[in-house]
Amino acid sequence: MANLNLTLKVWRQLNADDHGRIETYEAKNIPNEASFLEMLDIVNERILVDGGEPIHFDHDCREGICGMCSLTINGIPHGKDKGVTVCQLHMRSFKDGDTIWIEPFRSRVFPILRDLMVDRTAFDRIIEAGGYIDIRTGAAQDANNLPVEKDKAEAAFEAAACIGCAACVAACKNSSAMLFVSAKAAHLNYLPQGAPEKQKRTLAMVRQMDAEGFGNCTNQYECEAVCPKEISADNIAKLNRDYVISSAKEAVG
Amino acid sequence: MLNSNIPSGPIEQKWTKHKFESKLINPANKRKYKIIVVGSGLAGGSAASTLAELGYQVSCFCYQDSPRRAHSIAAQGGINAAKNYRNDGDSVQRLFYDTVKGGDFRSREANVYRLAEVSNAIIDQATAQGVPFAREYGGLLDNRSFGGAQVSRTFYARGQTGQQLLIGVYQSLAKEISRGGVTMHSRTEMLDLVTVDGHAKGIVVRDMVTGEISSHAADAVILATGGYGNAFFLSTNAMGCNVMAAFRAHKRGACFANPCYTQIHPTCIPVSGEYQSKLTLMSESLRNDGRIWVPKNAADCGKKPSDIPEEDRDYYLERKYPAFGNLAPRDIASRAAKEACDDGRGIGPSGLGVYLDFRDPIARLGEDTIRARYGNLFQMYEKITGENPYTSPMRIYPAVHYTMGGLWVDYNLMSNLPGLHVLGEANFSDHGANRLGASALMQGLADGYFVIPATIAPYLASQTPGSVTTDAPEFKKVEEEVRERVGQLIDITGSRTVDSFHRELGHLLWDKCGMARDKAGLKEALKLIPKIREQFWKDVRIPGSGNNVNAELEKAGRVADFLEFAELLCHDAHDREESCGGHFRSEHQFTDKSPEVKAGKTQPGEAKRNDEKFSYVAAWEFKGVGKKPKLHKEALKYEAVKQAIRSYA
Numbered sequence: 001m002a003n004l005n006l007t008l009k010v011w012r013q014l015n016a017d018d019h020g021r022i023e024t025y026e027a028k029n030i031p032n033e034a035s036f037l038e039m040l041d042i043v044n045e046r047i048l049v050d051g052g053e054p055i056h057f058d059h060d061c062r063e064g065i066c067g068m069c070s071l072t073i074n075g076i077p078h079g080k081d082k083g084v085t086v087c088q089l090h091m092r093s094f095k096d097g098d099t100i101w102i103e104p105f106r107s108r109v110f111p112i113l114r115d116l117m118v119d120r121t122a123f124d125r126i127i128e129a130g131g132y133i134d135i136r137t138g139a140a141q142d143a144n145n146l147p148v149e150k151d152k153a154e155a156a157f158e159a160a161a162c163i164g165c166a167a168c169v170a171a172c173k174n175s176s177a178m179l180f181v182s183a184k185a186a187h188l189n190y191l192p193q194g195a196p197e198k199q200k201r202t203l204a205m206v207r208q209m210d211a212e213g214f215g216n217c218t219n220q221y222e223c224e225a226v227c228p229k230e231i232s233a234d235n236i237a238k239l240n241r242d243y244v245i246s247s248a249k250e251a252v253g
Numbered sequence: 254m255l256n257s258n259i260p261s262g263p264i265e266q267k268w269t270k271h272k273f274e275s276k277l278i279n280p281a282n283k284r285k286y287k288i289i290v291v292g293s294g295l296a297g298g299s300a301a302s303t304l305a306e307l308g309y310q311v312s313c314f315c316y317q318d319s320p321r322r323a324h325s326i327a328a329q330g331g332i333n334a335a336k337n338y339r340n341d342g343d344s345v346q347r348l349f350y351d352t353v354k355g356g357d358f359r360s361r362e363a364n365v366y367r368l369a370e371v372s373n374a375i376i377d378q379a380t381a382q383g384v385p386f387a388r389e390y391g392g393l394l395d396n397r398s399f400g401g402a403q404v405s406r407t408f409y410a411r412g413q414t415g416q417q418l419l420i421g422v423y424q425s426l427a428k429e430i431s432r433g434g435v436t437m438h439s440r441t442e443m444l445d446l447v448t449v450d451g452h453a454k455g456i457v458v459r460d461m462v463t464g465e466i467s468s469h470a471a472d473a474v475i476l477a478t479g480g481y482g483n484a485f486f487l488s489t490n491a492m493g494c495n496v497m498a499a500f501r502a503h504k505r506g507a508c509f510a511n512p513c514y515t516q517i518h519p520t521c522i523p524v525s526g527e528y529q530s531k532l533t534l535m536s537e538s539l540r541n542d543g544r545i546w547v548p549k550n551a552a553d554c555g556k557k558p559s560d561i562p563e564e565d566r567d568y569y570l571e572r573k574y575p576a577f578g579n580l581a582p583r584d585i586a587s588r589a590a591k592e593a594c595d596d597g598r599g600i601g602p603s604g605l606g607v608y609l610d611f612r613d614p615i616a617r618l619g620e621d622t623i624r625a626r627y628g629n630l631f632q633m634y635e636k637i638t639g640e641n642p643y644t645s646p647m648r649i650y651p652a653v654h655y656t657m658g659g660l661w662v663d664y665n666l667m668s669n670l671p672g673l674h675v676l677g678e679a680n681f682s683d684h685g686a687n688r689l690g691a692s693a694l695m696q697g698l699a700d701g702y703f704v705i706p707a708t709i710a711p712y713l714a715s716q717t718p719g720s721v722t723t724d725a726p727e728f729k730k731v732e733e734e735v736r737e738r739v740g741q742l743i744d745i746t747g748s749r750t751v752d753s754f755h756r757e758l759g760h761l762l763w764d765k766c767g768m769a770r771d772k773a774g775l776k777e778a779l780k781l782i783p784k785i786r787e788q789f790w791k792d793v794r795i796p797g798s799g800n801n802v803n804a805e806l807e808k809a810g811r812v813a814d815f816l817e818f819a820e821l822l823c824h825d826a827h828d829r830e831e832s833c834g835g836h837f838r839s840e841h842q843f844t845d846k847s848p849e850v851k852a853g854k855t856q857p858g859e860a861k862r863n864d865e866k867f868s869y870v871a872a873w874e875f876k877g878v879g880k881k882p883k884l885h886k887e888a889l890k891y892e893a894v895k896q897a898i899r900s901y902a
């Protein structure tokens with residue numbers, strides 16, 4: 001149960017118009033078992049007592065599923081532990097005396113709102129463009145009337161595990177959103193329920209992604225490496241395939 | 254004052270009959286009506302999208318940056334439905350009965366029956382949306398078991414049932430947003446409700462990025478703002494969960510029902526230190542295979558679990574409740590854990606813990622099977638504790654998890670304030686004094702997809718659409734009050750943090766109004782809460798301004814409401830002189846001497862209801878800060894089931 005003494009280098013920015021800067025904080029006597037966000041809570045509590053303004057960051061469920069938390073730690077979105085969000089990162093992964101750099105998820109598409117909080121509404125607009133199955137409430141048939149092969153259902157689930165946190169974008173030097181978009185499209189495109197709108201959906205989501213200003217994928221797969229849900233980059237290949245086929249069909253009419 | 258508007262007739266026919274007899278609004282007229290939905294979780298999101306599909310103009314609000322992040326996302330284990338795909342004897346009748354019994358005979362029969370009745374359509378709806386429920390090799394849907402039931406009726410998507418159902422809801426919301434049926438306001442917090450001539454006609458909100466305060470008017474308002482578990486500071490809820498919207502409505506006249514019915518979930522990771530911000534649930538689904546135990550002898554508590562031989566282990570749930578075993582309902586399993594720890598047999602550094610052990614199922618089924626079933630939960634446990642649950646048992650302890658109480662609503666889900674409708678965890682109606690696992694997701698989606706779309710029409714039909722706008726003086730007045738309050742909070746410039754007050758309140762509630770309560774403790778809490786509140790308004794410190802992102806200001810507004818709400822919670826717990834479900838009054842329990850124990854109907858230490866005096870819903874009317882609220886009673890009538898001693902033995 002050792003406690004840690006750390007130095008934090010934190011991005012501070014009052015609002016979108018402000019020029020941000022890195023500020024330094026000494027984080028003394030941090031319990032080993034605390035989560036990373038609890039460490040920030042402790043630091044904030046001290047900043048507040050000293051009369052300062054706390055470090056702002058997005059967070060909510062604190063169990064790795066809501067996708068709110070969005071910190072880049074020592075250059076890696078969600079930090080160096082694999083398969084976790086920042087809220088699941090624990091201080092036992094750090095050593096006494098460490099210096100930790102904490103920055104927001106950076107991308108030209110995500111304006112900084114304050115300190116470590118960014119605006120990720122571009123993701124919502126991509127879903128609104130077509131990332132759904134157009135079914136009215138009440139119109140569904142009995143759920144077991146449509147068996148789904150277990151492997152397809154599993155593949156759909158693997159893709160659907162995406163929590164929309166945008167670490168993939170933050171990790172990409174081009175700010176590509178391909179891992180996110182491909183996972184969201186694959187979830188529905190794998191399933192028989194999603195088949196009727198597959199072409200329309202694929203084209204609409206990709207076009208909205210481009211319109212938002214996300215960059216191209218150059219197959220470096222940093223996205224896959226940082227994804228807290230370990231979404232596979234195979235989805236990107238699938239999206240590319242689906243997109244080519246859909247465009248061709250569209251051109252033919 | 255409280256008319257539950259339960260339709261007449263046999264319970265199986267009430268809902269169909271009610272829908273037939275309710276007024277409709279023709280499709281062309283629907284688009285003239287505006288509806289505000291606060292909340293984008295399973296309840297609010299499903300209501301917003303379905304109402305928009307029907308043609309209403311919907312505005313939806315949430316405090317997160319995207320509707321997809323509502324706290325419903327965190328639900329792990331599953332959702333119930335009476336499909337009987339397992340051919341194990343399930344039916345609407347059985348789901349209804351289990352839920353009423355699970356609620357310790359303190360819920361409203363007619364609502365619960367309707368819930369069971371629409372449960373199947375939820376599974377159909379979600380599947381059609383592409384929710385990737387677990388499937389068997391034949392391609393059909395799989396089920397697991399949850400507490401309080403002897404059938405397998407729980408549908409699940411690994412340990413992510415909440416996220417997957419919510420993505421279904423969110424995608425259908427996205428469809429309506431793009432079609433123009435729903436206007437979405439994310440990062441927008443409702444700070445007050447506006448009533449005009451006694452009807453709920455709008456809300457005042459704060460833009461959490463710019464700080465702008467503005468009004469929104471509508472023909473009806475729906476609150477689906479979740480539960481108030483965070484009154485206790487530490488809970489399994491997300492950090493932002495709060496009671497503000499519901500409490501504001503309460504202060505504007507809506508009755509708050511059964512606030513003392515709070516659910517303490519038996520299997521959470523134990524508290525480890527003061528710095529802790531929340532507690533993490535280990536899903537009830539783990540109790541399908543995991544076995545709960547403590548050492549038989551207090552002297553063994555410090556030993557490594559693997560060094561404690563079989564005969565020295567007390568599998569206390571299996572021992573006390575052989576018919577349900579580890580799948581005893583939550584209130585019962587939590588109290589049994591507390592009892593074992595109070596007996597000095599708790600494990601772990603604090604002595605407040607019991608084991609949830611997978612040794613036997615791993616030996617029987619293999620580690621791979623267990624990994625496939627619970628892999629992500631095991632991983633979550635390991636991340637948090639640094640211990641490997643495949644090789645040593647999990648340490649768990651009860652924690653605040655869910656709130657059965659909420660705003661009072663009638664059969665139409667309308668509160669006593671006309672026009673104000675309340676859905677999901679924010680209302681009180683379906684779970685009585687204890688909720689069974691996998692029933693909250695079911696209720697939220699039932700309310701939003703299937704109930705409110707039908708039951709809001711009669712109210713709307715009585716209103717001229719668009720008759721109230723934000724130009725009404727009532728809006729200006731409430732807006733002014735909201736601005737003043739925000740200013741007041743910022744101007745205190747005291748010395749203590751918001752969290753320090755929240756923590757203090759939480760400790761007090763957990764101590765005096767937690768797993769066990771008694772009169773003296775509650776009296777003391779009622780004395781201390783106003784003192785904390787007074788101190789808060791004198792000494793809290795909120796830096797920065799209202800015109801920017803300001804997390805301390807947001808928290809302060811919520812904690813200020815918890816500090817008033819906590820008193821309501823304790824009043825209710827104090828006045829309910831019986832034990833039922835999650836409300837356990839130490840004075841009211843069965844003992845060795847009780848005739849019911851001697852007759853073998855129950856065991857010492859079990860909750861003792863008093864049906865003669867307390868078969869009612871306690872709906873409280875606000876009478877001023879620090880004043881005792883006024884109690885209104887809605888008598889509970891049991892026609893389809895008989896109130897009985899709840900036995901799981």
Ligand SMILES: Cc1cc2nc3c(=O)[nH]c(=O)nc-3n(C[C@H](O)[C@H](O)[C@H](O)COP(=O)(O)OP(=O)(O)OC[C@H]3O[C@@H](n4cnc5c(N)ncnc54)[C@H](O)[C@@H]3O)c2cc1C
Pocket residue numbers: 291292293294295296297314315316317320323324325326327328329330331332414415441442443444477478479480489490491494495497498534654655676677678679690691692693694695697
């Ligand atoms: C860890 C965990 C696991 C669970 N697992 C299960 C399970 O397996 N099965 C089950 O049936 N139940 C489970 N539950 C319970 C269940 O998840 C919840 O009861 C249910 O999802 C609540 O849904 P809701 O729509 O009522 O509220 P929520 O999902 O909490 O949504 C509330 C919404 O209201 C908004 N809101 C709140 N206040 C304001 C305000 N002032 N202004 C604007 N917006 C506001 C929020 O932004 C959010 O959109 C679990 C709960 C927890 C905590």
